[in-house]
Amino acid sequence: MTTISVDQAAGTPTAAASTLDLAGVSRWYGNVVAVNDVSMSLGPGVTGLLGPNGAGKTTLLHMMAGFLAPSRGAVSLDGRPTWRNPEVYRRLGLVSEREAVHTFLTAYEFVLASAKLHRLPDPAEAARRAIALVEMEGAQDRRIGTYSKGMRQRARVAAALVHEPQVLLLDEPFNGMDPRQRLHMMELLHRLGDAGRTILFSSHILEEVEQVSGTVQVMVAGRLAASGDFRTIRRLMTNRPHVFAVHSTDDRALAVALMAEASVTGVELGRAGLTVRAGDYGAFTRVLPKIALAEGIRVRQLVPEDESLESVFSYLVEA
Numbered sequence: 001m002t003t004i005s006v007d008q009a010a011g012t013p014t015a016a017a018s019t020l021d022l023a024g025v026s027r028w029y030g031n032v033v034a035v036n037d038v039s040m041s042l043g044p045g046v047t048g049l050l051g052p053n054g055a056g057k058t059t060l061l062h063m064m065a066g067f068l069a070p071s072r073g074a075v076s077l078d079g080r081p082t083w084r085n086p087e088v089y090r091r092l093g094l095v096s097e098r099e100a101v102h103t104f105l106t107a108y109e110f111v112l113a114s115a116k117l118h119r120l121p122d123p124a125e126a127a128r129r130a131i132a133l134v135e136m137e138g139a140q141d142r143r144i145g146t147y148s149k150g151m152r153q154r155a156r157v158a159a160a161l162v163h164e165p166q167v168l169l170l171d172e173p174f175n176g177m178d179p180r181q182r183l184h185m186m187e188l189l190h191r192l193g194d195a196g197r198t199i200l201f202s203s204h205i206l207e208e209v210e211q212v213s214g215t216v217q218v219m220v221a222g223r224l225a226a227s228g229d230f231r232t233i234r235r236l237m238t239n240r241p242h243v244f245a246v247h248s249t250d251d252r253a254l255a256v257a258l259m260a261e262a263s264v265t266g267v268e269l270g271r272a273g274l275t276v277r278a279g280d281y282g283a284f285t286r287v288l289p290k291i292a293l294a295e296g297i298r299v300r301q302l303v304p305e306d307e308s309l310e311s312v313f314s315y316l317v318e319a
């Protein structure tokens with residue numbers, strides 16, 4: 001059993017570190033393989049779970065939280081399985097992506113209800129402490145219906161933290177937030193991570209992960225595509241050569257114009273159209289429409305030749 005003490009000055013808990021381990025975890029829904037043979041180990045600090053929509057992030061988080069059984073493999077928290085293990089609910093908090101909040105409750109009442117669900121010895125004190133942690137004291141007696149998206153999200157984080165779990169999982173916590181709210185949430189996650197908690201948040205936006213976390217797990221189509229230091233992975237993602245098939249109203253003129261472009265490393269003009277090699281996926285896909293426009297050429301089709309790469313990189317461009 002982990003012992004948790006509260007550092008009064010910072011208002012943040014300090015406790016023995018928790019580790020979440022996944023060993024060969026898969027989950028399928030009928031014929032759909034949502035998570036495919038994922039292994040990872042998460043320790044204290046903030047980790048980003050990055051992947052495009054439908055990559056399997058939500059399914060993975062739900063298995064970590066013990067809400068969903070793996071079809072194969074094992075998820076364990078400090079060596080004990082998370083599935084069907086009530087102890088996990090005491091040690092872990094989950095802020096899910098879409099969760100209806102009773103808008104007629106105040107944040108205090110909402111967080112208090114969570115404290116009571118956990119049967120905490122002093123629910124009122126626990127609720128006050130969790131609200132202070134997310135800096136919502138000033139608004140705690142207002143109805144949640146009057147809150148901004150960011151405040152609502154922070155109230156939900158407080159409810160998930162009320163029992164002072166060592167592990168906090170957040171599914172797309174920045175969705176729908178404006179930049180100021182994002183910053184506030186990022187600071188909160190940093191604080192929690194610095195206090196020794198194991199924090200994992202999912203996102204489909206590269207920049208979000210970049211700003212919050214140095215460690216990242218990248219999921220693509222149910223698989224773990226990359227894992228480790230954010231900068232190294234970003235370099236791997238953005239610096240490898242990419243091959244595109246391009247069809248336009250004037251392939252010859254476009255080929256000439258592209259040869260002068262820094263992000264383009266090679267151009268081949270064939271009967272089927274243009275094959276372009278680019279060092280930087282994002283830079284090339286951003287510059288191509290501009291070049292075409294300047295030359296009065298219309299791009300009819302731009303197809304990354306390697307589909308699996310496309311799925312890894314398409315969200316980099318969207319971000």
Ligand SMILES: Nc1ncnc2c1ncn2[C@@H]1O[C@H](COP(=O)(O)OP(=O)(O)OP(=O)(O)O)[C@@H](O)[C@H]1O
Pocket residue numbers: 029032033034035051052053054055056057058059060204
């Ligand atoms: N209950 C379910 N029944 C059938 N298929 C499901 C179910 N839940 C998820 N899936 C499928 O599993 C795959 C992974 O979904 P999941 O929600 O885990 O991904 P995600 O990365 O969280 O995406 P998003 O950010 O869009 O929620 C998708 O193809 C999805 O359609």
